[in-house]
Amino acid sequence: MRSPIGPEPSSCSSTPVSAEAGRGAPGAAGVVAPEAFAVYVHWPFCAQKCPYCDFNSHVRHGGWDERAYLDAYLAEIASTARGLASRGPVESIFFGGGTPSLMQPGTVAGIIEAVEATFGVSDGCEITLEANPGSVEAGRFRGYLAAGVNRVSLGVQALDDGALKRLGRLHSLADALAALDIARATFDRVSFDLIYARPGMTEAVWEAELTTALRLGSDHLSLYQLTIEEGTPFADLHRAGKLHVPEPEIADRLYALTQDMTEAAGMPAYEISNHARPGQESRHNLVYWRYGSYVGLGPGAHGRELRPDGRVATVNERGPEAWMQRVAATGRGVIEDQVLTAEEQADELLLMGLRLSEGIDLVRLARVGGVRPDQAVIDRLAGLGVLEVFGNDRIRATRAGRFVLNEVVRQLSKSFRPDLA
Numbered sequence: 001m002r003s004p005i006g007p008e009p010s011s012c013s014s015t016p017v018s019a020e021a022g023r024g025a026p027g028a029a030g031v032v033a034p035e036a037f038a039v040y041v042h043w044p045f046c047a048q049k050c051p052y053c054d055f056n057s058h059v060r061h062g063g064w065d066e067r068a069y070l071d072a073y074l075a076e077i078a079s080t081a082r083g084l085a086s087r088g089p090v091e092s093i094f095f096g097g098g099t100p101s102l103m104q105p106g107t108v109a110g111i112i113e114a115v116e117a118t119f120g121v122s123d124g125c126e127i128t129l130e131a132n133p134g135s136v137e138a139g140r141f142r143g144y145l146a147a148g149v150n151r152v153s154l155g156v157q158a159l160d161d162g163a164l165k166r167l168g169r170l171h172s173l174a175d176a177l178a179a180l181d182i183a184r185a186t187f188d189r190v191s192f193d194l195i196y197a198r199p200g201m202t203e204a205v206w207e208a209e210l211t212t213a214l215r216l217g218s219d220h221l222s223l224y225q226l227t228i229e230e231g232t233p234f235a236d237l238h239r240a241g242k243l244h245v246p247e248p249e250i251a252d253r254l255y256a257l258t259q260d261m262t263e264a265a266g267m268p269a270y271e272i273s274n275h276a277r278p279g280q281e282s283r284h285n286l287v288y289w290r291y292g293s294y295v296g297l298g299p300g301a302h303g304r305e306l307r308p309d310g311r312v313a314t315v316n317e318r319g320p321e322a323w324m325q326r327v328a329a330t331g332r333g334v335i336e337d338q339v340l341t342a343e344e345q346a347d348e349l350l351l352m353g354l355r356l357s358e359g360i361d362l363v364r365l366a367r368v369g370g371v372r373p374d375q376a377v378i379d380r381l382a383g384l385g386v387l388e389v390f391g392n393d394r395i396r397a398t399r400a401g402r403f404v405l406n407e408v409v410r411q412l413s414k415s416f417r418p419d420l421a
Helices: 066-082 105-119 138-147 161-166 173-186 203-214 233-239 248-264 283-289 320-330 342-353 362-369 375-383 399-403 405-414
Strands: 037-043 090-097 121-131 151-157 189-196 220-225 269-271 274-276 293-297 302-307 310-316 334-339 387-390 394-397
Touching: 037 105, 037 283, 037 302, 066 105, 066 293, 066 320, 090 105, 090 283, 105 121, 105 138, 121 283, 138 173, 151 173, 161 173, 173 189, 189 203, 203 220, 203 248, 220 248, 248 269, 248 399, 283 293, 283 342, 293 310, 320 334, 342 362, 342 405, 375 387, 375 405, 399 405
Parallel strands: 037 090, 037 293, 090 121, 121 151, 151 189, 189 220
Antiparallel strands: 220 274, 269 274, 293 302, 302 310, 310 334, 387 394
């Protein structure tokens, strides 16, 4: 089953225009339509590669030619737009990485201006930039605000200096708290990330850390369980028996504790790892999870584009220099370009939508993919307490179902029957 890449944890950690020019303040996230259109911009560089990270991030100690990269992004925007069946307005622009806060504000402004001129943006378009706390400066953040950024996501990752060091982070807890202060003083909407289920973490440790996080005043939190990804230093240490993560039953208890605490604080999960106060959900996340369409720009970016021949999955060249060469030669950095079948689209919509607390609309599933899960399978999963049927022909995973979501999705997908309603 194919899975698109959504917004990643912050900063791998993820002529200036006024923030008010041509757009209003970000609107309530709930108005993001299932057919919404977004732009993802991948900035591939980091100051240092973290040992748990398998994202497409690169360290260049000699720096990079930022003007040349801006020119390549502008060329890719123009070339991409020519192939789309529908190209706007844009509901969300997301600068991910890598560490986008290593970009100059003028580079961010140039990309935003090009997206706005090429595609158009909606009133209330959300424009998010991921930032590493160690690269946060008040002046630079004011520059991002002037460029049009209206939401920042900080890759805090832990509220403990020892844990930050073990995660390979360059910033300290003091740096993180200072960055949050600067971000809140500059932007109306601020999110930050934490990683839990870290080596040696107990429920008491996580409860204390999450309690502190919930008191820091953010309206959006991304809370990710640490996973051991192949090809990373953490994977090598884990294989050698030198890195021990919590056992699955402990990780499950940490997840349950996370849900209890965030719900009690008025920040329930709207997606498995993302929590927000009502109306503060990430619009960009919702474009992905509601199976909208999006363009992926930059090295390693993925896209789901609507073209005259259907919905197309795209993957860009991962290497920054190779991506620039490909853009110079062809106008785009794409190395994979595949029209998705109706069945593949149904699989993706199911996989993405069941991550959301709002679930999926079976009528839309039939419209997009021409299929519907067998009712007997839906009833059986509902009887097991892992799926809920509600509203007007909608299904969603229950809290128990989220612990076994891959299996719930597999059972539903296997039971697809033609439905051309």
